[in-house]
Amino acid sequence: MKYIDEFRDHKVARALSLRIKEAANSAHPPREYHLMEFCGGHTYALFRYGLTDLLPANIKMVHGPGCPVCVLPIGRLDGAIELAKRPEVIFVTYGDVMRVPASDRQSLLKARAEGADIRMVYSCADALTIAQENPSKEVVFFAIGFETTTPATAVILQEAHRLALKNFSIYCNHVITPPAISSLLESPEVQNLGALRLDGFIGPAHVSAVIGSKPFEAFSNHYKRPVVISGFEPLDLLQAILMLVNQLNENRACVENQYTRVVTREGNIRAQQSVADAFELKPTFLWRGLGKLPYSGLKIQEKYSAFDAEIRFGLNVHEVPDPKACECASIVKGLKKPHECKLFGKVCTPDNPIGACMVSSEGACGAYYRFGPMSERRV
Amino acid sequence: MNNNPPSITLAHGNGGKLTHELISKVFLDAFDSPELRMKADSAVLPPLGPQDRLVFTTDSHVVTPLFFPGGDIGKLSVAGTLNDLAVMGARPLYLSVGFIIEEGFLVSDLKRVVSSMALAAKEGGVRIVTGDTKVVEKGAADGLFINTSGIGVLLEGSPNLRTKAPALEDTDAVILSGSLGDHGIAVYSKRKGIDFKTDLQSDCAQIFPLVQAALAVCPEIRIMRDPTRGGLATTLNEFVAGQAMGIELFENKIPLKKEVKGACELLGFDPLYLANEGKLVLVVPKAYANAVCEALQKCAIGREATVVGLVTKEVPGKVILRTSLGSRRILDMLTGEMLPRIC
Incomplete structure (x- = not known):
């Protein structure tokens, strides 16, 4: 199928996988690469195609908060x-x-x-x-x-x-996406405690098709983190990971666009105009996991x-805390892996979800449960 | 004067005159069998051979829409039950049919459904020997529900004739008779609010010929199943649950029609979980794999039959998918309802 099969070619995937391994093993001294895919669609694709199985052990994928149902309080x-x-x-x-x-x-x-x-x-x-x-x-x-x-x-x-x-x-x-990424990079876990290591970002695909790659330039400049915007197909993701590893090896931190067949620097201007006409930013919005973020x-x-x-309808929306044992907040931020939550796979399953991350196949827990990588699945 | 086409009323289900008319004009006409003509409360069936082992199954059918490309609820309700008998290694003999009809359902639609049931029964060489009709108030059912039960006898060579259920063994071959997801997507494409244009037809068909062909060339079939609801992924998980063996499935060996592939890309579905209504999946010792594939390929509905996976002791109780990229991941049962994603 056109635009699908080309991006799932196993020979190219093998070749890319080898080049990623070479690049990730070429750093002196040896290092780890902690890369966050922000978008839930990327989380899904990583698991659906078993891509983590094709990456060397020193590349750690950190699953980000870009799943719409997961961040809804x-x-x-x-x-x-x-x-x-x-x-x-x-x-x-x-x-x-x-x-x-x-x-x-x-x-x-x-x-x-x-x-x-x-x-x-x-x-x-x-x-x-x-x-x-x-x-x-x-x-x-x-x-x-x-x-x-x-x-x-x-x-x-x-x-x-x-x-x-x-x-x-x-x-x-x-x-909107940019404040969520900023909040992660500004969080004490990243800034002071070192609990969350984020070396680079896989930038969202369809979001960038609308807003363009330009808004991500501020991050790479300010936070000195490379961003590579990637498509959703397996070869897109492997190539984007290779581009990130190369940037990190070369001590560069800029925005690169792997998904050139869809994303431009300026984005879809007409869509942006429609959004500007219809909506305005709220001073703050409460996210599940990330808390209250200004203008988000x-x-x-x-x-x-x-x-x-x-x-x-005169609706009054109340703030409701997450269930106590549920680690959704840490999982949305990438602080914990799904199987580090006590409820994962035992009390909390796709048939009986306790937290939002288990619901959507784009949520980290849902993706782990359904497609768990061979090495990390415990249940 | 009433110009509306005749439709089913509550009076058709009250046991009176209209019920009798409905039975003789619609059901008896189409299903005509000596047992039904007796108009008794139960069917009296002829004796079977002393060695015959009876197989008995039941299935209720609800599908939206009732008429879909490649079939309708009538054809489905007969094929579904006959297929449940077939995968046991049984030759189907008799069927019962039960209708629950919503008030207001068009008599002409009922006739269409009934005639495709009669046609399917004839194709399967079975007699419809008993039946029942109920009419419920408008809103209490979605048009028409059909329950069918079936009786068959085990064929020689059926895995179910052996005293001990055959266990899967390392390197056994998993064979699939054809492409996945045709029924799921054909039906989904006609749902209200989806309605995309496709030439895709449901694969709704009777798989008894496939079973017969496989039994003729392989005396050691381990297990057979028709991967309906929950799809191939769910069926394979049922095969290995609690077993000492697992299954490795090869993504690039699985036959898929391009329409199904496209629809899945668009709607966010996985063809491994989509329903099929005319496919057979079976596990046979490796030595018989080629012979079984060739035998299936000689049947009209088995032309694409191929080995799609292998039994392995490496992952007991689990199914793993070798993706077309060469990576491996767990392939779980379907969990919850398949819900389309937001973006």
């Missing part, structure tokens, strides 16, 4: 369930947030089983269609995700405005406030 999810349970509401959502546990072991899946009208869609545009087909119902779209999904939400917001829909609103939970979450612009579900 319980309070915001409780808000979603509260909206979904209103009798007049049809609640429209993407699939993998359905199973995420909220307070009192509730989830959207359970709310649906109890009678809430919750509908799963692939495209947020379907939410608009549902609103038009059900004029006597209130249709609420659960907007979630990083810069990848935000432009699509912006477009349906503009469209709802143009159509003057009276029964449509959006529960906005969009977050989006809210709907005032001119579209009629479509803001939080305003329309």
